Amino acid sequence: MGEAIVITSGKGGVGKTTITANLGISLSQLGFSVVMVDADIGLRNLDLVMGIERKVKYHILDVSKGLCTLEDALVKDTRSKTPVCLLPASQSHFKEDIQKDDFSDLIQSLKERFQYVLIDSPAGIEYGFRLSMKDANQGIVVVNPEVSSIRDADRVISILEQKKIKPIYLIINRVNTELLKKKEIVSPEEIQEILDIPLLGVIPEDYFVVISANQGKPFAYQTQSKLGELFLHIAKQLSSEELFMIEDSIKAESLWNKVKKSFTLKK
Amino acid sequence: MASGKTATQRLKNVISKDRELLSSGSIRVLKKELGNIVSKFLDIDKRKIQITIEEADQKNYNLSANFQKKSKAEDEME
Numbered sequence: 359m360g361e362a363i364v365i366t367s368g369k370g371g372v373g374k375t376t377i378t379a380n381l382g383i384s385l386s387q388l389g390f391s392v393v394m395v396d397a398d399i400g401l402r403n404l405d406l407v408m409g410i411e412r413k414v415k416y417h418i419l420d421v422s423k424g425l426c427t428l429e430d431a432l433v434k435d436t437r438s439k440t441p442v443c444l445l446p447a448s449q450s451h452f453k454e455d456i457q458k459d460d461f462s463d464l465i466q467s468l469k470e471r472f473q474y475v476l477i478d479s480p481a482g483i484e485y486g487f488r489l490s491m492k493d494a495n496q497g498i499v500v501v502n503p504e505v506s507s508i509r510d511a512d513r514v515i516s517i518l519e520q521k522k523i524k525p526i527y528l529i530i531n532r533v534n535t536e537l538l539k540k541k542e543i544v545s546p547e548e549i550q551e552i553l554d555i556p557l558l559g560v561i562p563e564d565y566f567v568v569i570s571a572n573q574g575k576p577f578a579y580q581t582q583s584k585l586g587e588l589f590l591h592i593a594k595q596l597s598s599e600e601l602f603m604i605e606d607s608i609k610a611e612s613l614w615n616k617v618k619k620s621f622t623l624k625k
Numbered sequence: 626m627a628s629g630k631t632a633t634q635r636l637k638n639v640i641s642k643d644r645e646l647l648s649s650g651s652i653r654v655l656k657k658e659l660g661n662i663v664s665k666f667l668d669i670d671k672r673k674i675q676i677t678i679e680e681a682d683q684k685n686y687n688l689s690a691n692f693q694k695k696s697k698a699e700d701e702m703e
């Protein structure tokens with residue numbers, strides 16, 4: 359049985375889709391079988407960021423309506439060692455057009471077939487978000503070092519906690535290193551202290567993110583690049599955490615210390 | 626002061642408020658209603674009520690209220 363992980367944030371535009379795409383690829387580079395679900399129905403983007411938009415034939419609503427099989431709708435990206443799959447959203451429907459139970463059934467069958475099911479949640483805390491987290495066992499909350507994003511993240515974390523989603527990890531995205539040096543942004547240490555969930559990664563603001571989205575060539579494929587390496591590291595942390603969670607919690611302690619050290623975090 | 630520090634302080638304040646179970650407004654209403662009921666039975670100062678609400682566990686809330694007796698002086702005033 360695979361792990362279903364919802365990638366969410368409350369606030370829009372903080373990097374959920376970028377992180378879903380590249381984390382999915384990095385996990386697959388590590389040899390895991392991965393499927394990404396674009397749960398942003400009506401505002402389909404994951405296919406574009408992945409650069410596989412031309413391969414999309416069917417979408418999630420075609421599957422739930424029985425117009426095609428799940429197999430038919432999965433788009434395979436073969437650039438990775440282990441292929442990554444995408445279940446695209448529909449661009450012409452609305453969030454409410456998919457029934458909760460149908461969505462759950464889909465996630466369930468994906469969990470049976472893949473080791474990781476990454477669910478790219480829409481912004482907000484309404485139906486689309488609730489759908490995305492409904493069947494997740496783990497969560498990744500994406501935040502930018504910016505007051506409204508941090509407050510929204512806190513709200514989302516409390517909703518995920520109520521739904522017993524555990525663990526919930528934090529990824530801090532778009533850290534402007536210049537501003538950080540000048541102390542004109544909330545530092546990653548402070549963000550983690552405020553939100554108080556384990557930190558999975560800190561991603562700098564980098565124009566290469568935009569270039570790779572423009573080209574439809576996710577940076578995670580360039581495992582030698584700075585960003586590619588960073589995401590491989592994040593993927594390793596995420597997957598090893600899972601291994602030792604089953605074994606024991608003593609190792610957990612030491613692993614998190616390592617993660618934090620690697621970002622020179624205190625807490 | 627660099628604005629990062631200001632942002633951190635403001636966030637800590639606002640988020641601890643956000644996490645409270647009830648808004649400060651609804652706490653005020655609760656105090657008022659509690660005061661109205663309890664004063665029918667006990668001689669209390671309706672302006673001096675302290676209440677705390679906690680989530681005890683998944684199924685229960687703990688509500689505790691502290692009422693002060695009305696002072697003699699106030700009795701005479703009324």
Ligand SMILES: Nc1ncnc2c1ncn2[C@@H]1O[C@H](COP(=O)(O)OP(=O)(O)OP(=O)(O)O)[C@@H](O)[C@H]1O
Pocket residue numbers: 367369370371372373374375376377398403479480481531532533561562563564565567568571
């Ligand atoms: N670390 C980064 N550095 C520079 N640009 C970034 C970074 N992360 C994301 N971006 C850019 O920010 C924009 C929003 O990113 P993305 O679409 O991933 O956000 P989102 O949270 O999925 O948005 P939405 O809430 O609309 O779904 C994109 O143009 C993306 O290229």
Ligand SMILES: [Mg+2]
Pocket residue numbers: 374375376398403478479480
């Ligand atoms: Mg998105």
